[in-house]
Amino acid sequence: MNVEFINPFLSSMLNVMSTMAQMELTPEKPRLKKNEVAMGDVSGLIGMVSKQAKGSLSITFEASLALATMKNMVGEAPDEVNEEITDLIGEITNMVTGGAKRLLSEKGIEFDMATPIVVSGPNHTIHHKAKGPVIIIPLKSDVGRAYIEFSFDE
Amino acid sequence: MNVEFINPFLSSMLNVMSTMAQMELTPEKPRLKKNEVAMGDVSGLIGMVSKQAKGSLSITFEASLALATMKNMVGEAPDEVNEEITDLIGEITNMVTGGAKRLLSEKGIEFDMATPIVVSGPNHTIHHKAKGPVIIIPLKSDVGRAYIEFSFDE
Numbered sequence: 637m638n639v640e641f642i643n644p645f646l647s648s649m650l651n652v653m654s655t656m657a658q659m660e661l662t663p664e665k666p667r668l669k670k671n672e673v674a675m676g677d678v679s680g681l682i683g684m685v686s687k688q689a690k691g692s693l694s695i696t697f698e699a700s701l702a703l704a705t706m707k708n709m710v711g712e713a714p715d716e717v718n719e720e721i722t723d724l725i726g727e728i729t730n731m732v733t734g735g736a737k738r739l740l741s742e743k744g745i746e747f748d749m750a751t752p753i754v755v756s757g758p759n760h761t762i763h764h765k766a767k768g769p770v771i772i773i774p775l776k777s778d779v780g781r782a783y784i785e786f787s788f789d790e
Numbered sequence: 791m792n793v794e795f796i797n798p799f800l801s802s803m804l805n806v807m808s809t810m811a812q813m814e815l816t817p818e819k820p821r822l823k824k825n826e827v828a829m830g831d832v833s834g835l836i837g838m839v840s841k842q843a844k845g846s847l848s849i850t851f852e853a854s855l856a857l858a859t860m861k862n863m864v865g866e867a868p869d870e871v872n873e874e875i876t877d878l879i880g881e882i883t884n885m886v887t888g889g890a891k892r893l894l895s896e897k898g899i900e901f902d903m904a905t906p907i908v909v910s911g912p913n914h915t916i917h918h919k920a921k922g923p924v925i926i927i928p929l930k931s932d933v934g935r936a937y938i939e940f941s942f943d944e
Binding site for chain 1: 829833835836837838839844845846848873876877880881884902903904905906907908909910911912913914915916917918919920921941942943
């Protein structure tokens with residue numbers, strides 16, 4: 637089931653970053669996360685629950701990209717990850733997941749979203765513990781990288 | 791609604807750590823997390839969804855406590871946080887939330903759990919972005935600290 641989720645989450649992420657922050661991200665090929673370690677400085681996480689499946693999504697940002705996103709949106713940004721930034725990343729995570737939820741609903745896949753949690757700390761890594769494989773989509777920009785990851789119980 | 795959740799989550803955590811790992815933790819008084827920053831090295835996070843509310847839970851461990859928990863359970867532990875440890879912390883998070891879910895169900899509060907996510911990285915912090923207040927329960931032991939945090943949309 638995970639593969640059907642790739643395009644909805646990816647297109648929702650590109651759309652949110654482009655419309656909210658005029659930030660054009662270039663996705664790399666989605667792939668299964670196996671031994672790969674994707675490190676970042678601020679991550680938004682959200683749980684998803686449906687009758688068909690349960691799962692989790694994360695969007696991990698390098699600090700430079702998170703700060704540049706804030707600057708593009710409101711004209712200024714703090715020098716480092718603070719509560720304004722974690723609020724922004726929580727909001728982006730909510731919007732990306734909400735957008736994907738609408739796209740998946742059109743395919744007959746419905747789920748409820750929990751509330752977002754944001755983790756901050758230099759070079760942390762995320763480990764999804766659903767039973768299914770973890771899909772990772774790296775995204776590049778001039779000012780840093782982001783990673784969408786998700787996994788569902790099969 | 792958050793206050794009713796304190797005892798179920800706390801007693802479930804004490805019970806899981808005691809029965810799985812013979813680890814006796816001493817809770818401090820639960821309180822609202824305001825300007826407090828609780829840092830840890832490995833955290834289990836889980837989303838919760840019900841008709842009444844949505845929310846998120848985290849259990850943040852200092853590495854020393856996570857490693858000692860593994861050692862108590864299986865007789866040996868790695869020197870640092872690795873995938874065995876993140877698996878264990880994901881499992882503990884699942885069991886604590888599952889235990890609290892049963893206790894809350896007896897009070898007529900039902901929710902579904904998403905799948906756990908584990909974050910690793912020295913000194914990271916967790917920011918719950920539900921609309922309600924964040925409750926934090928610090929727990930002490932001889933080998934390090936843990937923090938249960940949760941928040942629900944009101």
